[in-house]
Amino acid sequence: MSNQRPWLSHYPDGVPAQIDINQYASVVAVLEESFQRYRERDAFSSFGKRLSYGEIDTLSAQFAAYLTGELKLAKGDRVAIMLPNILQYPIALFGALRAGMVVVNTNPMYTARELKHQLEDSGAAAIVVLDNFAATLQQVVAETHVKHIVTTGIGDLLGLKGVAVNFVLKHVKKMVPSYSLPQAVRFKDALATGAKQAAPKPSLTHQDIAFLQYTGGTTGVAKGAMLTHGNMVANMMQAGAWIGANLTEEREIVITALPLYHIFSLTANGLVFMRLGGLNILITNPRDMPAFVKELRNSHFSVITGVNTLFNGLLNTPGFESVDFSNLHLSLGGGMAVQRAVAERWKKVTGCTLAEAYGLTETSPAACINPLDLKEYNGSIGLPISSTDVAIWSEDNQPLAIGEVGELMVHGPQVMKGYWQRPDETAKVLTDDGWLHTGDIAKMDENGYVYIVDRKKDMILVSGFNVYPNEIEDTVMKHPGVAEVAAIGVPDEHSGEAVKLFVVRKDPNLTIDELKQFCRENFTGYKRPKSIEFRDALPKSNVGKILRRELRDEKKPSAVAG
Template sequence: MSNERPWLAHYPEGVPAQIDLHAYASVAAVLEEAFAKFRDRPAFHSFGKELSYGQIDELSRQFAGYLTGVLKLGKGDRIAIMMPNVLQYPIALFGALRAGLVVVNTNPMYTARELKHQLEDAGAKAIVVLDNFAATLQQVVAETEVEHIVTTGIGDLLGLKGTLINFVLKHIKKMVPDYRLPHAVRFRDALAQGAAHPVPKVDLGHDDLAFLQYTGGTTGVAKGAMLSHGNMVANMLQAGAWIGTNAKPGEEVIITALPLYHIFSLTANGLVFTRLGGLNWLITNPRDMPGFVKELKKSRFTALTGVNTLFNGLLNTPGFAEVDFSRLHLSLGGGMAVQRAVAERWKKVTGVTLAEAYGLTETSPAACINPLDLKDYNSSIGLPIPSTDVAIWSEDSQPLPIGEVGELMVKGPQVMQGYWKRPDETAKVLGADGWLHTGDIARMDANGYVYIVDRKKDMILVSGFNVYPNEVEDIVMTHPGVAEVAAVGVPDEHSGEVVKLFVVRKDPNLTVEALKEFCRENLTGYKRPKLIEFRDALPKSNVGKILRRELRDEKKAASPAA
């Protein structure tokens, strides 16, 4: 057995080979336990306001009462949540899960086109949206099945200070565009109405869906990964076991700067640390690095998760080196490759090793994590976590020997049920035997450490977000001045990679700026091309398929100045 799972011999002390999957019937059961156990401890912090586990219990119960008692939504109905990291997010999330609803996490930065696709595809009946993004919803809501809208402002749960914040955002910073959603209900009103309704006892089991977590597809259209209560409970227990010996229940303060609508932050911060009775210190706008550093100085934090660009950004922000790192014991990087230079600098400044982890939306997300007692950065994505099997397969789906390079395969209780309403897409990545094709090219060493060698053939990874070239190309091709286009990722110091377009023009007068403007209207920020190059022709295969790899390789071969 040990030959098959060489990693088990290298597990940190106290980490079990298997987890007890039946410890909890559902995510809701995990929440109920945390609310009872840590009632008086702080659970979430935002803009100087703190809510205890008891308060989150009460408020999420009221929200669940509103969903079931007032809106008459029932088990399995889908609800979209379109918010950054504000106090309303966990209340809406936990309320929806307690009511047995399926949560559809929705990126607030979506364009109207992207939002419409997701709401339509998921068949969402309700949505909770922050005022800042309600104008986007207004454009498309009539074309979806959404019947119920709950709106809220960033300051709505922050008392008097919140009123001021809302005023400044709308009237001074002009960050809240005017919108008209006549039948929308305010979040606080929904809570007040829900308080009159008891939460029905919903019978939830491992097979019931908890999330439709949308991820780009190689076909270009975002697909909903069906993550069940069993998947999420498994990953909470797996990650919990991994950090367990390191983390003290009821004493942790985790900095939550990655958005909770992103699977990494959702599971690692929002759920794992809630089960531990930790305090999630919410950062609403991590792009404001000076403001972020100010928050860090107030928080006496013990743990921090992020993507490489976030760690790099902090290291380059004045004042970060003066932060008190005396309680910090866990720095976890995921979502994109952690760069050696960043990891080494992080260790020097904070005294804590930046441990890299690996996961996918399809694996809820954690599959491999580095031991947390790691002395130094090792360029590996770590060891397979408890109850997880990892293998390296050849092109013809045969397991390869240790050290050989092939496709990284993952199997375990955290692997999704499949893609929502897309059996054909599911069949491409998930075998009847439970093995998931990650599409990542990797090797494993004799100790079970996994190293990513190359990424999914064409995917572009911008600050931890997947960008699928097909989607970008499909949109750009709708521009009347474009004849052909190829989108590739090119290295970028700030975000890991950025999108570069190679375009053959139909209209000789088409300019780079005009095309960029078109992309701004149709694509979320991270999907927009930063570079555009016009060409007379694009390289193609004998069947006429544009060869993106050639364009990428050409960029690598060219000197940096080219």
């Protein structure tokens, strides 16, 4: 790569070429500074209930003390958090980090199979789980290393209103399946116990792991990206430096609709805005678009982050156009490509440009962001952020010239330490000198703007979540009526892409409905195939490898059955 770094001359005013990662020893140091600086300011809001920075400080310290004092967990032990966006999430998150533990963010929608793999692989000793998903945990907990379970209901920290919320969810909406976890402790009881213990003060450095953030990476089976305190501090400061000139301390109200267990929301909303004294409005169920729009009406929000499907969904919800956008000055899209039609419509309705950012779980996540003073959507993922180098490499790992198409490579302090207990997988994506193979095919223009052209991997991106064909195929092959299967991504107007299956039947009587039911039992929603096509045969290479690309390239696939 040339040493000019063409992007630097196109940086927005005030954005430094480098950030000083040594300003903070750990994520905890950032949090504790914010707790002191913004004590009286509201930090998180959920269902109308707000907690201040001071209250989050107290409650997360109690949870940290519970983990170390009562449960006798040690620095470096893994704690899984299986919660949606509710007030308990930041308390559990910050508490685990303050205790020196490694947070294992766990998607609440996981099936038993997916949950078991993550708990087993991470070696999590404890888990905080919402009542709604505890029945899933019950199925697998005996086969994992989990010794301690903390359960909570959505309404548990909402006061009197919360009692009603919990009652409606359980008895009216029937959203809480019954479960039996006799060893479990209630979240509020854990906090009360922790309040009687001394809060831990572990010594943390940039090398200590803060998160095991699970991703399929380059192959199908989910792996834990080891994100250190150094990685996370770097990315908070990089993103903060990039967007900071547009933001005002103690004034920002950010809509947090993407789940905080997703790396984009975790860093951009959960952490960057803590450093600014911002208020996170937690949206527990953004799929309920009418309720979401109602929340937006009451919030006077100034910032919103999301994926393309979220922005598109809001634009298509009646009443959104009459929301008050007068304070909105930052709309940030990531997690999947922002579509031009959505970005243009967003600007027209809200008056705010939808700026696209790019990142990966393995980069904590931000690597490139568009300047926030963009006048209109430009189709680019932006410029490499401070302290970040980006290069385009050829198949034989040689840097390519400006405008040439190759694999996007990223180097910077936000690049993960590696995959948890997978040196072989780590070696596939990290070079000896720290360059990360992203698996995305891209080009860079003369100004340093990066454009994604295609994906090297066969990964499917559904609403910002990675779906790996290997995992889908491996699981579907377990159905006794399936002989062969291939999974590909097909364009979908709602989710960007959707999963499509091509199946060769072993049992001629196997039906599409039967196979869809099997997928419902084994995959969380976004992984389930939207369409299934039966074939007599699948295209293969000369060594018998199924050629997914040929299936993707077919113009008019002809179904043999249903």
